[in-house]
Amino acid sequence: MASNAVADPLVSRPWRVKRRIREAHDTFTLEIESRAGESFPFTAGQFNMLHVHGVGEVPISISSNPAETALIRHTTREVGPVTKAMRKLDAGDTIGVRGPMGVGWPIEAIEGRDVVLVAGGIGLAPLRPALYRLIAEREKYGKIVLLYGTRSPQDILFKHELEHWRAQFDLEIHVTVDRAIGTWRGHVGVVTTLIARAPFDPLETVALVCGPEIMMRYTLMELGRRGVRESDMYLSMERNMKCGIGTCGHCQMGPFFVCRDGPVFNYAQIKWLLGKAEV
Amino acid sequence: MSEMITTQALRTLVGEWLDKGRRVAGPSQVKPDLVSYTALATPDQLVLDGFIHPSNSIKEFFFPRHERLYGYRIEGRKVELSDPPAPDAEQVIIAARPCDAAALPILDKLFNWDSRDEFYNRRRAATTIVTLACSAHDSACFCTSVGLAPDATNGSDAMLVPAGEGRYEVRALTDKGRALFEGKTEPSTDNGHACDGPPARFDANNLRDFLRGNFESPVWAELTLRCLGCGTCAYVCPTCHCFDIDDQGACAASATASAGARMKNWDSCQFRMFTQHASGHNPRANQAQRQRQRIMHKFFVYPERFGAILCTGCGNCTRACPVSLGVAGVLEGLK
Numbered sequence: 001m002a003s004n005a006v007a008d009p010l011v012s013r014p015w016r017v018k019r020r021i022r023e024a025h026d027t028f029t030l031e032i033e034s035r036a037g038e039s040f041p042f043t044a045g046q047f048n049m050l051h052v053h054g055v056g057e058v059p060i061s062i063s064s065n066p067a068e069t070a071l072i073r074h075t076t077r078e079v080g081p082v083t084k085a086m087r088k089l090d091a092g093d094t095i096g097v098r099g100p101m102g103v104g105w106p107i108e109a110i111e112g113r114d115v116v117l118v119a120g121g122i123g124l125a126p127l128r129p130a131l132y133r134l135i136a137e138r139e140k141y142g143k144i145v146l147l148y149g150t151r152s153p154q155d156i157l158f159k160h161e162l163e164h165w166r167a168q169f170d171l172e173i174h175v176t177v178d179r180a181i182g183t184w185r186g187h188v189g190v191v192t193t194l195i196a197r198a199p200f201d202p203l204e205t206v207a208l209v210c211g212p213e214i215m216m217r218y219t220l221m222e223l224g225r226r227g228v229r230e231s232d233m234y235l236s237m238e239r240n241m242k243c244g245i246g247t248c249g250h251c252q253m254g255p256f257f258v259c260r261d262g263p264v265f266n267y268a269q270i271k272w273l274l275g276k277a278e279v
Numbered sequence: 280m281s282e283m284i285t286t287q288a289l290r291t292l293v294g295e296w297l298d299k300g301r302r303v304a305g306p307s308q309v310k311p312d313l314v315s316y317t318a319l320a321t322p323d324q325l326v327l328d329g330f331i332h333p334s335n336s337i338k339e340f341f342f343p344r345h346e347r348l349y350g351y352r353i354e355g356r357k358v359e360l361s362d363p364p365a366p367d368a369e370q371v372i373i374a375a376r377p378c379d380a381a382a383l384p385i386l387d388k389l390f391n392w393d394s395r396d397e398f399y400n401r402r403r404a405a406t407t408i409v410t411l412a413c414s415a416h417d418s419a420c421f422c423t424s425v426g427l428a429p430d431a432t433n434g435s436d437a438m439l440v441p442a443g444e445g446r447y448e449v450r451a452l453t454d455k456g457r458a459l460f461e462g463k464t465e466p467s468t469d470n471g472h473a474c475d476g477p478p479a480r481f482d483a484n485n486l487r488d489f490l491r492g493n494f495e496s497p498v499w500a501e502l503t504l505r506c507l508g509c510g511t512c513a514y515v516c517p518t519c520h521c522f523d524i525d526d527q528g529a530c531a532a533s534a535t536a537s538a539g540a541r542m543k544n545w546d547s548c549q550f551r552m553f554t555q556h557a558s559g560h561n562p563r564a565n566q567a568q569r570q571r572q573r574i575m576h577k578f579f580v581y582p583e584r585f586g587a588i589l590c591t592g593c594g595n596c597t598r599a600c601p602v603s604l605g606v607a608g609v610l611e612g613l614k
Contacts, residue, residue: 009394010524010543011349014358053351053358054526054539058557080557094358213562239562240554242524242546245394249521249548252572253562255580260393276495278568 009245012051012096017089018071024155027122028087029063029075032095039069044129045104045236045264049244050074051096055085059241059259061126062100066133072097075125075157101244102263105130105234110206114142116198116228118219120149120191120211124157126236126263127210135169143200145172149191149215152177153184172199191215195222202227210236217274220267233267253279281471282464286327286445289373292463293322296371304340305373306333316340316375327374328441331417332593336517337372337379338386341402348398348524348541361538367402371459374411378422378593380434382517383408388585389520398543407455410435411447412473419594421607423476425483427592430473440471447471481610483578483588489613490579494571502612503570505602506549512596512605513547518577518589521546521553548572574609 014035021029030050034040044066051057058080064073078087089095107130115134117127127146134144150156156175166173174194176187187194191211207223209216216235223233239251239258246260254273256262273279284292296303297319307324309315314330316337350361372380383403390396413420413429422428432438437456439447448471449464451457513519523546528539546553549570554563563569581589590606597605 008348008363008397010396010398010541011360011363012541014351014360051541053353054528054537056526057524083557093356094353096358213560238556240556242522246392247389247394247396247520248523248546249576250523250546250553252548252576252580254575255584278563278565 009098010243012049012057012098014094015097017091017093017095019091020087020089023075023157026079027075027077027155027157029073030086030089030095031064031071031073032097033071034097035094040072040100041069042066042072042100042129043104044107044133045126046100046102047126047244047263048072048074048097048099048101049241050082050086051098052082052085052089053094053096056082057096057098057242058082059101059244061236061263063125063128064132066129067136075122075128077122098244102259103261105133105208105236105264106206107133111137111140112142113232114144114200114205116145116147116200116205116207116223118147118191118195118207118209118211118223120215120219121151121155122157123209123211123215123236124148124150127208128158130208131165135165135171138169142204143172144170145174145198145200147174147176147191147194147198149176149178149194149211152179152181153186154181174198190218192218192222195219195226203229205232207233208235209233213238213274220274230271231266231268234264235267235270236263237265237270238263281467281469282449282451282460283442283446283467283469284439284449284460284464286447288463289327289439289447290322290325292460293319293325293373297322300368302368302370303373304337304370305375306330316372316379319373325373327411328414331413331415331420332376332378332595332598334595334599335515336382336593336595337375337408338382338517338520340370340372340406341383341399342386342390342520342522344545346398346543348543350538350540352538367405370402370406372406372408374439375408375435376593377410377412377429377431377433377435377438378427378591379517380408380410381427381431381591383434385518385585385587385589385591386520388587392585407436407459408434409456409459410438412438412440412471414441414472414474416474416477417594417598419597419605419607420477420592421480421594422592424479424481424607424610425588425590425592428473428476440473442467442469442471480607481613486578486610486613487582490575493613494575498613499571500567502609503567503604506566506570506604507602508549508551508566508569509601510547510549511599511601512573513549514545515595515599517591517593517595519547521548548576570609574606574613577606578610
């Protein structure tokens with residue numbers, strides 16, 4: 001095909017599904033690679049537009065390690081028609097990719113600081129690339145604390161990896177669930193309840209937050225109550241997106257195109273919008 | 280001194296453009312009671328008077344209602360992309376209203392602020408725009424409220440100004456416009472005249488200050504209660520540019536070998552589904568807030584971000600609105 005189409009940001013490139021990994025009953029990871037063998041550098045917190053041909057295209061955060069640029073992973077819940085179709089894809093199938101898109105987490109800018117990551121449900125997926133980066137250069141950061149809330153013990157994502165990291169690195173991980181079932185002996189309740197007791201120095205801390213919008217609003221309030229500065233809080237926003245390049249209008253939130261100006265925003269930058277209804 | 284062209288000479292010229300294989304679009308009587316911009320098959324389809332503003336805008340000749348981005352072919356588990364559409368043929372827009380042409384420099388900013396939309400840019404480069412200055416306005420017109428006028432030249436390559444007796448003064452404004460009329464006009468001591476603009480209905484700068492401070496004002500709900508959310512205002516607007524991207528044709532699951540295409544289609548922030556997430560959550564779930572979004576974007580966000588009001592005062596939203604709202608109706612209520 002003509003090369004100008006490949007360069008066009010609205011044209012997705014056909015990639016190959018390498019494998020599909022089950023993460024929870026409704027959550028899965030697709031590991032994909034370029035059919036052309038291209039390397040795919042991205043920054044933690046960026047997303048791709050993934051296209052299931054004949055069904056549609058959706059924005060999905062990259063959940064893999066930014067140091068690995070050949071195999072790219074996306075972790076998603078099966079919710080709408082496109083993610084339902086994605087779940088039926090398997091090794092050898094084709095998926096369209098446009099990206100990487102948007103602004104990610106400020107990993108370099110926060111060197112030397114304590115880092116508290118707060119994840120709600122599938123919100124852990126866009127934070128995982130940040131965790132890989134922090135761990136890779138562990139000595140450059142102070143305390144690293146992950147606070148993670150999810151629905152039930154069966155919904156805990158990347159469980160083995162989290163256990164491995166907790167054992168291998170100087171990393172605090174606290175998990176809470178909405179519903180305790182089976183042999184769960186950990187925290188029960190929303191993730192914001194973990195913030196008050198979590199071991200970090202508020203004035204030294206940068207917070208990276210991702211989850212449902214309501215969870216993020218209360219998390220930011222709670223972090224503020226602990227004394228974390230608003231300009232030290234970052235959050236990843238979600239909006240309906242179609243173009244991914246700041247023209248189609250769908251993801252607009254006040255003056256921002258979430259796809260291009262975000263999805264990661266500094267809290268001080270968008271605080272005035274978060275409190276308002278129906279922006 | 281001015282340069283003049285008669286209606287008859289203008290039609291002959293349109294015929295020459297068509298003979299050269301150019302696409303020529305202009306106002307045409309598409310139904311007994313409806314003048315719309317449309318691609319002309321013959322020069323006599325061009326309508327030059329007897330209407331205030333066509334029912335649509337010229338944006339569709341740059342940003343079509345439906346546009347094929349690329350095709351794809353599903354063969355088993357593999358998908359091959361097919362060639363992108365060929366560049367568009369040269370086109371001339373004739374007798375566009377100045378308020379329609381003025382929308383293009385405004386849209387250029389959006390389609391090039393970060394990524395460049397080459398589909399749009401290609402058509403812009405291949406098009407010459409000849410405007411027709413207005414000789415009358417109606418109660419929906421408000422160009423003067425947004426800094427324009429019945430003979431505003433923004434976005435025009437040449438302008439025809441009515442001079443009476445079936446003659447138009449030709450004002451060449453760019454090289455492209457000059458080339459189009461080279462040797463086709465007669466010198467004259469006479470001049471064409473546009474009508475006076477409609478009286479200003481609001482002050483766009485005061486309005487921006489109001490909008491800055493009144494995001495959560497109750498006026499949004501009060502003024503827009505009657506809005507049906509039909510989105511007609513966006514479709515007839517020269518500056519509204521929201522779009523959706525959808526698949527058309529083949530579904531991966533349905534066949535062993537089949538073809539489909541990615542289509543870019545007009546969309547509007549007035550539709551409930553516009554912001555709806557797959558989860559069902561809708562960050563902008565009611566119509567008053569969708570109206571606020573539209574007004575805020577046009578008169579506050581876009582000017583702050585791109586340095587231009589996203590409105591040319593054409594009045595099409597008011598003319599087409601089934602409940603007589605349109606942006607001017609809301610703006611007058613705000614002031």
